[in-house]
Amino acid sequence: MTQDEMKKMVAHAALEYVEAGAIIGVGTGSTANHFIDALAGIKHKIDGTVASSEATAERLKGHGIAVFELNEVSDIPVYVDGADETNKYLHLIKGGGGALTREKIIAAASNKFVCVADGSKLVDVLGAFPLPVEVIPMARSYVAREIVNMGGQPEWRENFITDNGNQILDVRNLEILDPVKMEAQLNNIVGVVTNGLFSIRPADVLLLGTEEGVKTIT
Secondary structure: OHHHHHHHHHHHHHHOOOOOOEEEEEEEOOOHHHHHHHHHHHHOOOOOEEOHHHHHHHHHHHHHHHEEHHHHOOOOOEOOOOOOOOOOOOOEEOOOOOOHHHHHHHHHEEEEEEEEEEHEEOOOEEOOOOEEEEEEHHHHHHHHHHHHHOOOOOEEEOOOOOOOEEEEEEEEEOEEOOOHHHHHHOOOOOOEEOOOOOOOOOOOOOOOOOOOEEEEEO
């Protein structure tokens, strides 16, 4: 089974968490795209969606699925999104696609966060995948120096601007043994919008695609 087939498998499995008559939070990335395509088959059962990126909004609209601004919505029963890395505690690294801030906001606003990922994303220690940090443009060099002092190796993601008009530093050389502590420490650097650690608000359910089928971790 290919990695893409595993992504499709978990994306379809996530439909079980979609509540009729609800507005669904939808993430960004290749696995989230498979979920959007699967969601199109039951779009008549939901009231609409909240998208974590402009790209996701366009894909949803392309399927004829209504997209609302988060400020228009008071209740999101479930948010479905992928991950670049996850550990067994459902702490995640996200942001490879650059949508980490909006993803984190919608995850925080949702009652349940269902993470969908293929088996290769499960790791013992987070940090092999470079940790994205969204920064205010004028603070990029300052934030980078602070991250170097923490032992990280930040690299500016050149020619990339987030949907919020900001820039991203991808941080290598981090062995993240305490994700909650590091998430808070990075967010406390002046000029950081947020970072790609989802550990203070982790996923509630992880649907992991494996050769043996979908494994559910809670």
